[in-house]
Amino acid sequence: MARKRPKVSNRMLFTCFLLAGFILLFSPQRFTNKFQLAFARIFRWPLSISRSLMLSASTSQPLKRENNHKQAQAQNHIANLQAQLESQIAENERLRQFRKEHPLLNAVFVYGDIMQASPTELTINCGGSEGLVEGQFVIGDNSIIGTISQLSAHDAKIRLITSPLSRLAVKIADMDAVIQGSTDGTIKAPLLSRKLYSIKTGQQVFCRPKNALLTTPILIGCVSHCKTDAANPLLWDVTISPACDIKSLTSVDVIVLNKNLSEQ
Amino acid sequence: MRWFRFALLLIVAAIIQAGFADARYKPDILLILMSFSSIYSKTNDAIITSFLIGLACDLIGPAVGAGIISFGLLGSFLSYLNRVITIRRMPYQAVTIFIMGLLTGLSINFLNRFKSLPFNQDIYITILWTSLLSAVVGPLLFLPAAWWLRIDTTGRKRTR
Numbered sequence: 001m002a003r004k005r006p007k008v009s010n011r012m013l014f015t016c017f018l019l020a021g022f023i024l025l026f027s028p029q030r031f032t033n034k035f036q037l038a039f040a041r042i043f044r045w046p047l048s049i050s051r052s053l054m055l056s057a058s059t060s061q062p063l064k065r066e067n068n069h070k071q072a073q074a075q076n077h078i079a080n081l082q083a084q085l086e087s088q089i090a091e092n093e094r095l096r097q098f099r100k101e102h103p104l105l106n107a108v109f110v111y112g113d114i115m116q117a118s119p120t121e122l123t124i125n126c127g128g129s130e131g132l133v134e135g136q137f138v139i140g141d142n143s144i145i146g147t148i149s150q151l152s153a154h155d156a157k158i159r160l161i162t163s164p165l166s167r168l169a170v171k172i173a174d175m176d177a178v179i180q181g182s183t184d185g186t187i188k189a190p191l192l193s194r195k196l197y198s199i200k201t202g203q204q205v206f207c208r209p210k211n212a213l214l215t216t217p218i219l220i221g222c223v224s225h226c227k228t229d230a231a232n233p234l235l236w237d238v239t240i241s242p243a244c245d246i247k248s249l250t251s252v253d254v255i256v257l258n259k260n261l262s263e264q
Numbered sequence: 265m266r267w268f269r270f271a272l273l274l275i276v277a278a279i280i281q282a283g284f285a286d287a288r289y290k291p292d293i294l295l296i297l298m299s300f301s302s303i304y305s306k307t308n309d310a311i312i313t314s315f316l317i318g319l320a321c322d323l324i325g326p327a328v329g330a331g332i333i334s335f336g337l338l339g340s341f342l343s344y345l346n347r348v349i350t351i352r353r354m355p356y357q358a359v360t361i362f363i364m365g366l367l368t369g370l371s372i373n374f375l376n377r378f379k380s381l382p383f384n385q386d387i388y389i390t391i392l393w394t395s396l397l398s399a400v401v402g403p404l405l406f407l408p409a410a411w412w413l414r415i416d417t418t419g420r421k422r423t424r
Contacts, residue, residue, distance in 0.1 A: 010308050017315035017336050024322070025329025025378060032328035039323040043279060050283030 107215070109139070109253040115155065117247070119185055120163035122146070124252060127154045131256045135213055139253045143219045143243035144168075144207045148254065156254075160246060161187055161220060169208040170220060172238070173199055176208065179220070179240060187221060187240040194236055199226045205240050212257060219243050265301075265309040269413055273297065274313075278320040285324070289393040294321045295368060296402040297409065298335050299361045302342035303351050304406075304415050310346075314339020321372075330375035334368045352417075354403040361402040365395025 024032055040047060110132060112124030126132060128151050136148045138158045146166065149159035159166050163181040170179050172189060175197055182188045192199065201224065206217035225239035277293040284290040294317050301313040318335030322328040342364060351360050369391030410417045 008308075010311060013308055013311050014336070014340055017311065018333065021315065021318070021329060021332035021336055024332060025375060027329070029327065029379060032322075035328055036323050043275070046279045047282050050279045051285070054283040054287065 106258045108256045108258055110256050111251060111253055112156070113251050114249060120160055120165070120181070121149070122158040122160065122246075122249075122252065124156055124158060124254075125154065126254070127152050127156045129153045130254075132156050132254055137207065137210075137214050137218070137255045139218070139255060140246065140249045140251075141244035143221070145242065145244065145246050145249070145252065158252065161242060162246065168220070169210070171206045171208055171217065172223065173197060173203050179205065182239075186224075187242065189236070189238040189240060192236040192238055194228065194234055197236060199223060199236055199238055201226050214255060215257065265305055265313070266413055270301075270313065273409065273412055274316060274320055277317075278324050281321075282324040288390065289397060291397040291401040292365060292368075292394050293405075294335070295365050295394075295398050296361060296405050298339045298368075299342065299357070299364055299402060300406050300409050302339045303346055303357065303360070304410065304417060305343070307340075307343045307347070310343035311336070311340045314343070325372075326381055327376055327379040329379065330372045333375055334371035338364055338367050338371070357403040357406065358399040362395045362399035365398045366391060369394060 108131070110126055110130045112126040114122050115125050116123035122138075122145075124138075132148055132151055134148050134151055137144050138146050138148065144161065146158040146160040146163070147168075148156050149165075150157040161168060161179070161181060162185050164183055166179075166181045168179050170177050170189070172192070177189050177192055177197070179187050179189045189205075203223045205220045205222060207214065207220050209215055209217060221240045221242045223238055224241040225237070227237050229235040229237040274297065277297050281293045284293075298314055298317045301317070302310045305313060315332055315336040317339065318332035319328075321331035321335060325331055342360070351357055369387075373387055373391070406417065409415075
């Protein structure tokens with residue numbers, strides 16, 4: 001016995017389809033996109049063939065189309081290169097600015113372990129073979145502790161800022177001065193006029209830049225005592241404490257400026 | 265209606281139409297197929313085919329929903345209209361396709377606004393050209409479509 005086919009009225013059919021249409025219309029795009037993607041995935045080959053056929057038919061001259069295609073490719077490549085060039089120029093300018101702001105970038109820090117220590121000198125295990133020369137500044141805990149005084153191929157002696165033989169040009173209270181080590185292990189700043197210098201305890205003392213040896217001020221220490229000189233009341237008697245505890249150091253860095261970079 | 269043949273024809277039409285996606289002015293094969301099925305099929309078949317063609321239009325279009333409603337409504341309307349006015353001569357068919365093209369184009373673009381799709385400024389010119397091109401090409405495609413679907417276009421009796 002044949003099965004009777006259920007009859008659906010046109011009105012019902014129309015209403016159902018219309019309702020389905022509205023449901024799809026007001027469904028979220030991310031949901032309905034799945035249908036479109038599924039269709040594209042199932043029929044990807046015929047769709048791609050159809051598109052390529054239409055594209056080939058749209059231009060009657062294949063050679064001209066090929067040339068246009070290559071020209072567009074070349075133009076796009078040129079545009080990309082120009083954009084890269086502009087980006088590199090901007091990057092270069094940024095680096096130049098950064099180098100100006102950070103002058104020690106062109107310096108090489110030669111690391112040396114302290115082999116021997118005395119109150120006025122240190123001996124480190126690096127020397128002329130690492131590019132060290134006499135007079136170069138030595139850093140410990142990010143502050144100047146002395147300069148290279150003697151040198152051999154593989155070791156060097158550092159004259160500490162506390163050494164009586166050490167004399168360094170510095171800035172105290174934005175004024176130029178010279179500091180000198182004292183026999184009692186402190187640092188003195190002699191011949192500072194009370195009239196010219198307004199020095200207070202706690203002020204920081206920076207080493208002045210020196211050609212080919214230092215390009216930026218670096219901290220040396222701070223003023224620990226400041227009083228009127230007993231021998232000459234017109235002068236200050238200033239005592240400076242090193243910024244780091246030199247006795248506790250086990251290694252130091254020697255600032256070796258890269259000549260080529262520093263000239264740029 | 266031979267549904268398997270219709271399904272094949274619909275898929276082919278959708279794929280061809282998707283190939284036209286880059287062209288600015290193009291005939292709308294799905295619109296022609298909708299007009300054909302509405303003119304030559306029974307009303308209930310025409311309703312189903314119109315909605316299915318609308319679904320195919322949505323699947324290759326920017327969003328789903330607007331095509332189903334537009335094609336379904338206008339295809340059903342044309343099918344009901346065909347009970348009163350018989351559209352058999354090619355010029356009339358061309359005019360019908362042209363009007364249907366305008367109406368479906370406007371309707372789809374109106375409904376697509378609910379999907380927050382960007383509105384194209386020169387959409388009216390595109391709709392006009394699409395309708396015009398479909399009207400020119402459409403009646404010529406009716407014959408192969410009728411042959412494929414085994415529909416007698418000469419003077420068959422319509423079943424309501």
